[in-house]
Amino acid sequence: MATGRTSSVTPVAGVVGNAGCWPELGWRPDAALRMFGMRRSGNHAVANWLQRNAPHGQALFFNNCKSGRGPLAHHQGVERNAVQLARHDTRDLAGLGATLEAGGLLLISYEDTVPSDFGLERPVSGDLDETLLSDDILLLRGFLNWSASxxxxxxxxxxxxxxxxxxxxLRAIDSYRKMLELVAQADDLALTVIDYDVWIHDAEYRSALLDRLGLPCVDNTLGKVQRYGGGSSFDTPEAGADFDLRTDQRWQRMSGDAEYQAILHIAARDTALLAALSRHYPDDAKKLASLADQTPIEAGGLR
Known part of the structure; x- marks a missing residue:
């Protein structure tokens, strides 16, 4: 985890982060954020929102970075001001940094990477100088809708x-549980937690998060559907369409799927997962726990 930084839990309102000059880019952003979230947790919707609220209207976003390696060289794409750059425009980092004026937002994201799985001997961001970071973000989503998606x-x-x-x-569920367990240490680890389920419905929550991260509130809307990962798992709106507000109904749409039912029956027997869910998503925990008392295959069902 990032060290030597002011905790994101008690920021000074209206003051941007303490990011320094990034040597590879030759650029000094006002804020440098690192975000962790499981796939299908609204990663790109939140990343787009953060970019739209970047100081001075300029942002650089390194998407889906490879864990254990330097993020500026190992990633799945780069956006400048929410517009994806061609690969040949991102090979020369110094040249890329030269296109930006001083100030702005640098955003680094990781998917399916649990920061607590890493440490001093193997840092999650390789040889990155973590004192350059302003804040770490942990992105969460309720279990039932996330797993269905x-x-x-x-x-x-x-x-x-x-x-x-x-x-x-099932492997992702184990990582998801570890993410939930990190929330209890958020204050000590200087983590800013973003609950996607609240984020998508509550404009005041989004505004408070921007203030907490030291970003100006320029565009607090949900924005448009992002094209990463094919957009919605359930529907296929084209990139640029209005944001889908039915993300809290995913599990209902999968409730009759036998494959989903089987996975839930296994997850319901994971006591560590249920304990973590009880603290953060008690309604999901209650629904999931009810499956543990049911027999997936009745006696004599196999013949």
Whole structure:
């Protein structure tokens, strides 16, 4: 985790972060944020929102960085001011930094990376000088809608077998549980937690988060659908369409799916997951726990 920084829990209102000059870029942003979130947790919607509220209207976003490596060289794409850059425009980092004036936002994101799995011997961002970071963000989403969205996304790929899909979701659930457990240490680790379920419905919550992160409130809307990951797992709106507000209904739409039911029955027997959910998403915990008392296959069901 980032060290040597003021905790994001008690920021000074209206004051941007303490990011320094990033040597590879030759650029000094006002704020440098690192964001962790499981896939299908609203990562790109939140990243787009942060960019739209960048100081001085300029932002540089390094998407889906590779854990354990330097993020500026190991990522899945770069955006400047919320516009994706061609790969050849991102190879020369010094040249890229020269296109930016002093000030602005540098945003680094990780997907399916649990920061607590890393440490001093193997830092999550490789040899990055973490004192350059202003804040770390932990992005969360309720378990039932998140798991339904993840499975539905995997089901849309015809090359994935049932066994592969189920194994992928179950591994992700273990990482998801670790993410939830980190919330209890948010104050000590200088983590700013963003609950996607609240973020999507509460403009005041979004505004308070911007203030907490030291960013100006320029555009506090949800923005448009992002094209990363094919957009919504359930619907296929084109990039630029209005944001889908039905993200809190995903599990209901998957409730009759046998594959989803099987995964939930397994997850319901994970006591550590249920304990973490009880602290942060008690309604999900209650629904999931009710499955633990049910027998997935009745006696004599296999013949």
């Amino acid at each position: 993840l499975l539905k996304k995997l089901q849309r790929n015809p090359d994935f077998t049932v066994a592969y899909r189920s194994a992928s979701v």
